[in-house]
Amino acid sequence: MRYSRQIALEEIGEVGQQKLLDARVLVIGAGGLGCPVLQNLAAAGVGTIGIVDGDIIEETNLHRQLLYTMNDCGKNKAETAAQKIGILNPEVDVVVYANFFNAQNAADIFQDYHIIVDCTDTIGARYVINDVAVAKRIPVVYASIYKFEGQVSVFNYKNGPSYRCLFPEPTGLKKVSNCVSTGVLGVLPNILGAFQANEVLKIILEIGDVLSGKLLIYDALTCQTQTIGFSRNPKAIEKGFIHGTQILNSKKAKENLSSEEFIEKCKQSGIVVIDVRETDEMPLFEGDNVVKIPLDSLEEYSKKLDKNQEIVLFCQTGQRSQMALNYLKNAGFVGVFHLGKGIQSI
Numbered sequence: 001m002r003y004s005r006q007i008a009l010e011e012i013g014e015v016g017q018q019k020l021l022d023a024r025v026l027v028i029g030a031g032g033l034g035c036p037v038l039q040n041l042a043a044a045g046v047g048t049i050g051i052v053d054g055d056i057i058e059e060t061n062l063h064r065q066l067l068y069t070m071n072d073c074g075k076n077k078a079e080t081a082a083q084k085i086g087i088l089n090p091e092v093d094v095v096v097y098a099n100f101f102n103a104q105n106a107a108d109i110f111q112d113y114h115i116i117v118d119c120t121d122t123i124g125a126r127y128v129i130n131d132v133a134v135a136k137r138i139p140v141v142y143a144s145i146y147k148f149e150g151q152v153s154v155f156n157y158k159n160g161p162s163y164r165c166l167f168p169e170p171t172g173l174k175k176v177s178n179c180v181s182t183g184v185l186g187v188l189p190n191i192l193g194a195f196q197a198n199e200v201l202k203i204i205l206e207i208g209d210v211l212s213g214k215l216l217i218y219d220a221l222t223c224q225t226q227t228i229g230f231s232r233n234p235k236a237i238e239k240g241f242i243h244g245t246q247i248l249n250s251k252k253a254k255e256n257l258s259s260e261e262f263i264e265k266c267k268q269s270g271i272v273v274i275d276v277r278e279t280d281e282m283p284l285f286e287g288d289n290v291v292k293i294p295l296d297s298l299e300e301y302s303k304k305l306d307k308n309q310e311i312v313l314f315c316q317t318g319q320r321s322q323m324a325l326n327y328l329k330n331a332g333f334v335g336v337f338h339l340g341k342g343i344q345s346i
Contacts, residue, residue, distance in 0.1 A: 002089075003045050011207045017045060023204045024112055026050040028101045028129060029119030030077040032184065033143050035067040036193030037117050037200070038081055042089045044201055049085065049092055052109060053078040054100035054341055055317060064186035100318055100340065101125055103326075104256055106132045107248045115200055118142045119193070124323040127240075128247065130155060130163035134237060135244030139212075141199045143192040148185055148220045150192035154199050157212035164236035166215060188220050255325060256340030257312070263346070265312050265337065266290070272305065273312045274298070276324045277343075281316060285343055295320050302328060310335040317342035 007017050023046050027034050030053040041049055057065070057072045057080060067084045068077075082094040097109050101120065110116070110132055118129050118140055126142070133140045139157040143150060155162045195216065202208040215228045257265060266273050266287055275285060276295045293301045295315070305311070311333060313321040321338035328336045339345070 002091075006044065012205060016205045016207075019204050019206075020045045020201070021047040023114055024048040024050070025115045025117060025200060025204075026052065026110070026113040027117045027119055028052045028125070029121070030065075030067075030081040031055065031061065031119065031121065032064045032145070032189030033119035033193045033196065034077075034117075035065045035081070036190045037119055037197050038085055039067065039088065040194060040197035041200060042085045042092045042094075044197075045089070045091065046200075046204070047093060048095065050095040050097065050109070050113060051078045051081050051085075052097040052099070052101045053081070054098060056344075064184065064189050066190065100322070101129070102256065102322055102340075103128050103247050104254070110136060110138070110248075113138065115203055116140045117196055117200060119196070122319045122323065124326045125319075126163060126167075127169055127243075131240040131244035132247055133244070134162055134240040135248055139203060141196045141203070143196045145184060145188050145192055147183060148188065150188055150195075150218045150220075151215055152192055152195045152199065152211060152218075153215045154203070154211045157203065157210055159232075160212040161230055161232040162237055162240050164240050165233040166230050168236065169239075185220055191218065191220065255337050256318075257337050258340065259346045262312065262314065262339040271310045271312055273314070274301075274324070275343075276313055276315050276320050283343065285314070285346075295324060298324050298327065302331060302333070305333070307332045308334060310337075312337045312339070314339035314343050316344055318345075 003017050006012050007014055025041055025046050027037050027049060030051050055077050057068045057075050057077055059073055062068060067081050072080050076098045078096045078098045082096045085092060085094050099105060106128055116129060116133050116138055118126060120126060129140060133156050140155040142155055143152040199211055202210050213229055216225055218225050265271060271289055273290045275290060275292045276298060278294050279292060313324045315321040318340050325336050325338045
């Protein structure tokens with residue numbers, strides 16, 4: 001009875017509904033994009049949904065992240081989203097990963113999923129998602145937003161173009177905009193998240209024209225869309241496959257520090273502790289070995305450091321410090337760590 005209206009569609013029927021029930025979809029990020037994706041997939045009857053997010057719910061999230069209420073502030077997003085989805089559709093099996101996605105946990109999290117939905121807001125995480133997905137030959141449904149505009153595409157679908165084909169990895173550190181600094185119209189991520197959910201359902205049901213090799217751009221102010229085509233780049237695919245395979249096969253030393261491990265590291269002599277937040281961000285964290293170097297200044301500052309120097313990075317939530325860690329490692333630094341959940345976790 002729940003699914004009778006979509007089963008009535010000739011393109012779906014009972015066979016299509018069974019495909020949805022059998023599908024396993026991993027949603028990385030339970031924020032502005034992730035909330036509508038989760039709501040739509042659960043309502044449609046997708047059988048297993050994984051939710052990845054280490055962030056906590058804040059009041060500033062509520063104008064766009066419609067799964068949450070004031071009573072949820074301070075709670076983990078992945079755990080809370082799972083509870084809400086359980087109420088929306090008890091038939092859905094929800095798997096919770098209450099941590100930020102990164103290269104260290106990618107292999108464990110990616111197991112046994114058929115489709116990945118990229119609802120993150122960090123560039124570094126997107127390359128890890130892409131590369132592991134390329135290595136595992138899993139399609140990725142991507143979206144991102146900026147002020148009043150958004151874009152959506154599908155990568156790695158039937159050996160099609162990847163995220164790297166469209167966005168080659170930058171060699172340096174660029175300041176990345178986010179909702180905190182640039183703002184966002186609350187309805188926008190809900191529109192783009194619905195677009196993402198639509199692509200997921202098309203892939204599962206094997207209907208329609210999937211946005212593989214196409215970037216759909218949506219302008220909320222004009223309510224206009226345009227679609228730009230892009231091609232598969234074999235070198236970009238190969239680079240992603242090699243990196244993704246390394247992530248899946250490597251047993252790395254722990255780079256993500258807990259709050260206790262971070263405090264202990266900061267007490268050790270000879271370690272450089274770098275705060276990559278902007279200079280006016282709170283709370284303050286001070287110490288004899290703590291230096292404040294905003295993310296967009298780290299590239300220049302790192303030239304002064306010994307590449308064998310042990311370095312600990314931190315920011316507000318752990319996302320910018322993860323980007324900084326990835327950059328320093330790619331630049332040849334060998335002893336780099338970061339506070340996984342950010343200074344807000346202390």
